[in-house]
Amino acid sequence: MPSDRNPDDLEEVDLLVCGAGAGGMTAALVAQLEGLDVVLAEKTAQVGGTTSTSGGTTWVPGTHLSELAGVPDRVEDARAFLESVVANRGGARLREAFLTSGRAAIEELDRKTDVKFAAAAAHPDYLDGPGAAYGGRALGPINFDGRLLSREDFERVRPPRGEFMGLGGMMVGRAEVGALLAPFASIANLRSAIAIVGGYMLDRLRYRRGTRLLMGNALVARLLYSLRKAKVPILFESGLKELVVENGRVVGAVLEGPAGLRRIRARKGVVLATGGVCWNKAIRERLFPQGTRDYALGPVTNTGDGADVAMAIGARFEDGGDSPALWMPCSSYRRPDGTLAVWPHIILDRAKPGLFAVDVRGRRFVNEANSYHDFAMGQIATGAIPAHLVCDAAFMRRYGMGMILPGARNLRAMVKAGYVIEASTLTELASKIQCDPAALAATVESYNRAAASGVDDEFGRGSSVVNRFNGDAASGSKNPCLGPVGAGPYYAMAVRPADLASSAGLSGDEFGRVLDEDCEPISGLYACGNDLASIFRGTYPGPGTTLGPALVFGWRVAKHAAGKLAESAGAMTDERKQHATL
Numbered sequence: 297m298p299s300d301r302n303p304d305d306l307e308e309v310d311l312l313v314c315g316a317g318a319g320g321m322t323a324a325l326v327a328q329l330e331g332l333d334v335v336l337a338e339k340t341a342q343v344g345g346t347t348s349t350s351g352g353t354t355w356v357p358g359t360h361l362s363e364l365a366g367v368p369d370r371v372e373d374a375r376a377f378l379e380s381v382v383a384n385r386g387g388a389r390l391r392e393a394f395l396t397s398g399r400a401a402i403e404e405l406d407r408k409t410d411v412k413f414a415a416a417a418a419h420p421d422y423l424d425g426p427g428a429a430y431g432g433r434a435l436g437p438i439n440f441d442g443r444l445l446s447r448e449d450f451e452r453v454r455p456p457r458g459e460f461m462g463l464g465g466m467m468v469g470r471a472e473v474g475a476l477l478a479p480f481a482s483i484a485n486l487r488s489a490i491a492i493v494g495g496y497m498l499d500r501l502r503y504r505r506g507t508r509l510l511m512g513n514a515l516v517a518r519l520l521y522s523l524r525k526a527k528v529p530i531l532f533e534s535g536l537k538e539l540v541v542e543n544g545r546v547v548g549a550v551l552e553g554p555a556g557l558r559r560i561r562a563r564k565g566v567v568l569a570t571g572g573v574c575w576n577k578a579i580r581e582r583l584f585p586q587g588t589r590d591y592a593l594g595p596v597t598n599t600g601d602g603a604d605v606a607m608a609i610g611a612r613f614e615d616g617g618d619s620p621a622l623w624m625p626c627s628s629y630r631r632p633d634g635t636l637a638v639w640p641h642i643i644l645d646r647a648k649p650g651l652f653a654v655d656v657r658g659r660r661f662v663n664e665a666n667s668y669h670d671f672a673m674g675q676i677a678t679g680a681i682p683a684h685l686v687c688d689a690a691f692m693r694r695y696g697m698g699m700i701l702p703g704a705r706n707l708r709a710m711v712k713a714g715y716v717i718e719a720s721t722l723t724e725l726a727s728k729i730q731c732d733p734a735a736l737a738a739t740v741e742s743y744n745r746a747a748a749s750g751v752d753d754e755f756g757r758g759s760s761v762v763n764r765f766n767g768d769a770a771s772g773s774k775n776p777c778l779g780p781v782g783a784g785p786y787y788a789m790a791v792r793p794a795d796l797a798s799s800a801g802l803s804g805d806e807f808g809r810v811l812d813e814d815c816e817p818i819s820g821l822y823a824c825g826n827d828l829a830s831i832f833r834g835t836y837p838g839p840g841t842t843l844g845p846a847l848v849f850g851w852r853v854a855k856h857a858a859g860k861l862a863e864s865a866g867a868m869t870d871e872r873k874q875h876a877t878l
Contacts, residue, residue: 303529304555309333311857312549312562313569314536314602317345318354318843319825320569321519322405322850328526329408330858332564336528337551339535339597344454344516345571346594346797346826347843351642352512354413354435354847355840356398361406362432365415369432371395377427378837385617385833393806394831394848401851402435409522411515412438420761421838422667430761434839437515442507445521452532453517454595455505459639459699465505466496467513470644477703515843534558536570536601539609539821546609546820564857565820568602568810569850572798572826573620576600583620583800587681593624593640593796602827606802610812611821616799618834622842623672625683625791627698629715637715639698641685641791642668647766649779650691652743653791655680658731659739663755665763665777669836672793682790684717684729686736688782695768698789717788725786740781747781750774797842801829807861808853822857824849 309332313324316338324336342348357374378391405411419434442450455461462468468476472492475481479489496506509517523530533553540548540559548561573579574594581589592598607613624640631637645651647665655661655678662674664685675681687697696702700710711718719725722740726733746752750773758764758777767776802810802823809817825846832841855861 303335303531306335306529306531306560308561308563309335310562310564311567311854312337312560312565313567314549315339315345315569315571315825315827316343316530317569317571317825317846318347318515318519319827319846319850320567321516321523322847323567323569323822323824323854324528325409325411325519325523325526326404326851326854327857328523328528330854330860332854332858334528335531335560336523337531337534337536337560339533339570339601340595341532342452342454343520343530344512345598346574347512348454348516349457349460349593350512350796350843351839352437352510352515353419353840353843354437354515355433355838355844356402356435356848357395357429357433358399359402359415359435360399361402361413361415361435365417365432367415367417367430367432369429371399373427373429374433375427377421377425377429378832380425380427381423381835381837382833385835387617387831387833389806390804390831393852394845397852398844398848401848404851405847409518410525411518411522414438418765419839420765422670422762422836423838424760428761429838437511437518440509440514440517440521442503442509442517445517445524447503449520449524450503450507453509453513453520456511456513457638459637461505463493463496465500466492467506467508467510468492469510473701477701536568536605539566539605541609544819546818549605562820565822567808567853568606568802568821568823568827569825570600570602570827571595571598573600573603573800574598574795574798574826576603579603579800583615584795585676588621588623588676588793588795591626591638591792591794593626593638593794602823603802606810606821606823609818611810611818612803612813612815614800614803614829616801616830616834618799619673620798620800620834621795622669622797622799622830622836623676623793624668624796625672625675626794627715627789627791629710629713637699638794640668640794640796641698643766645685645695645697646671647763647777648691648695648768649747649771649773649775649777650781651685651687651695651697652739652781653680653683653685654731654736654739655683656731658726658733658735660743660755663752663757663763665757665766666760667762667836675793682792684788684790686725686781686786686788688787689785690782691779692787697787715789719786719788720784722784722786725788729788744780747773747775747778750778752778798826799830799832799834801827804828806852807856808849809856822853824853
């Protein structure tokens with residue numbers, strides 16, 4: 297172990313952090329940098345949780361990185377934006393803590409650790425409104441060379457979803473897809489393809505997958521690399537079983553590992569960062585809408601342990617406001633080995649001209665170019681579960697759809713696998729997806745009229761900044777998100793909402809302290825990441841609005857445990873009793 301201490305011998309520390317996702321890893325890292333004696337306990341054999349399979353984008357307003365990128369962002373603007381998005385749903389004090397600490401948290405990580413981001417010059421917020429930003433707020437983790445980790449630690453980084461890797465283990469960035477699909481289109485494409493594929497082939501001589509890590513995998517690897525440098529002991533395969541309480545204060549926890557149960561005392565407290573509700577069956581059955589309970593995008597080992605052990609000692613649990621979860625529309629099919637392949641429809645197809653979505657009646661029900669969360673919320677609100685994405689052959693060749701890449705080279709295999717439905721006519725397609733043929737024909741006719749005029753009177757597709765950003769300005773259409781549906785064959789792909797993160801979670805205050813049923817802090821107990829109820833109350837303001845608060849509240853928890861964040865006199869008293877997160 298890179299640590300000076302053997303984690304197996306630890307019996308008492310200052311801070312015990314349970315869960316090695318972005319929030320927990322940040323809390324452990326910052327606490328160690330503050331001089332606390334820390335141990336990080338992870339239920340599985342790998343770090344990263346949901347973060348490792350995500351895009352890694354981290355939404356933090358007003359950072360120095362936005363200035364370096366030439367798109368300076370102001371906290372005042374973000375405050376106005378969030379006031380318009382979240383409105384009177386509650387959570388104002390926690391959001392203010394997030395806004396006022398974001399810059400300091402990112403600056404410290406940038407200065408003292410290997411956790412490095414770059415602000416995107418163009419990556420707009422998901423909703424229009426006062427203070428909305430086109431760039432600067434979305435921070436992308438800088439690519440990481442996995443060879444900097446030991447061989448053992450590289451294997452400890454949970455890999456991305458298999459559907460998002462090429463050639464069995466190669467990570468590819470969004471901007472690199474074109475070069476790999478058309479390597480001979482230009483010298484630049486060829487050089488890029490050779491560098492990416494060649495490097496991957498060399499990696500496979502020594503590693504089980506490519507060491508060129510991008511997106512969420514890069515963020516997780518950077519956090520692990522920094523934790524190792526800071527000599528933070530990590531207990532793997534050590535799941536949280538219960539909290540130890542003495543005289544009303546949490547003083548430690550019981551963990552279950554390969555050797556059985558062990559108790560670790562924590563002088564400053566315990567941090568819950570176990571991944572949120574995710575696969576917790578009881579909470580899903582109680583809070584999640586019909587049609588959304590059977591599948592989550594997080595690891596199956598994320599079973600809501602933090603919520604369960606906290607509620608067992610009287611912690612307050614919030615329903616998440618507008619929604620208990622944050623959603624992505626996903627398509628899927630069964631591989632020959634019986635495993636489920638799942639594709640989150642994030643940005644690559646829904647906003648492009650020539651595709652629309654229909655419900656069971658064969659009617660459109662939502663602005664297809666909206667954010668993945670808002671699209672899925674449209675499904676839930678209208679009962680369109682599943683919905684079908686519909687396009688023609690020209691669209692499929694140009695853009696692809698889901699796991700079918702541009703050029704549609706794997707189209708025949710995906711039709712055979714039942715992933716996508718093919719039909720020669722709209723009437724035949726309607727029959728196959730079991731909707732009214734006349735309704736589907738009328739939908740196509742209405743959609744084509746909107747494409748011809750460039751205006752979607754029904755749902756406003758292409759009217760927002762993020763709609764147009766994810767559309768295709770080079771399509772030649774009047775509206776970058778609208779294009780005609782032409783001759784067949786036609787294709788339909790079923791999509792269902794799957795939760796990518798929890799919005800429901802433990803009530804907390806501005807320091808990340810977990811609150812009891814009377815909305816008072818439980819001494820010695822903190823939460824961050826998805827274990828803490830979303831500060832955005834079931835709304836989804838922009839790219840990375842789960843990871844941004846996870847990192848910032850991980851930082852704030854560590855600072856508070858180290859005595860570096862003082863509670864103001866009378867804070868969160870009358871207001872707390874009115875609403876736990878007001």
